[in-house]
Amino acid sequence: GQNIDQPTEMTATEGAIVQINCTYQTSGFNGLFWYQQHAGEAPTFLSYNVLDGLEEKGRFSSFLSRSKGYSYLLLKELQMKDSASYLCASTSGGSYIPTFGRGTSLIVHP
C-alpha cells in the first residue's frame, strides 16, 4: 500500500487560510493528486503534483516534497462553499492508478 495519511477533520473560519497536510510512502512514488468532494457528489480534480514545489491555482495551492513524502493543500480566503472533504491520492510503481487516503473533512464556519 501507499499509506496515505491525512487529518480526519479540520475547522476554519470564513476568510481565513487553512493548510491540509498529507504524507505518503515515497517508495516508487510518481505523483500526488488532490480532489475536492462535497457530500453526496462526485470528487472533482484540484491539482496534480509531480515535481517539488508549490503550484498555485487561484485560491488553492498545492505543495510537494518528494524527499519527505509530504504534500499540502493550501486554501486561501475561505468561503462557506469550501466546506467539503479533501482527498489526497498518490500514484506509485508502474500502475499510475491513484490510491486515495481517507480524506480530510473541512468545516468552514462564519
Add this chain to the structure above:
Amino acid sequence: NAGVMQNPRHLVRRRGQEARLRCSPMKGHSHVYWYRQLPEEGLKFMVYLQKENIIDESGMPKERFSAEFPKEGPSILRIQQVVRGDSAAYFCASSPGAPGTGELFFGEGSRLTVL
C-alpha cells in the same frame, strides 16, 4: 460535454440479490475505473478497464464481483448474491488516456443499500 454518468444513483437490494451498476464515461474516454467508498473510508480502487479489456483488477474481491466494458455501451460493475457489507457508494471515473497521463474524471456515484 456530459460528464461521467452513473446509474442508478441509488439502488436497494435484499441479501442474495444481484446488483448491476452502470457507468458511461465522458465522450472520447476509453479508460474506466471503479472505486468503492464506505462511510468514513477513502475511495478504494477496485478495477481498471479499457475498452473490452480488464487491465487491473487487483482491488476487486475474488468472488461475486465482476466488471466489463464492452465495445458498445456502458461499463458495468456486477455484484452477485449481495451481502450487507456490500452497502457502499460505488464511483466510476474515466480518463482519455492511460493512468498517469492526466486526471481522472469521476461520476456522482451509485449508492447501494443491502437490506
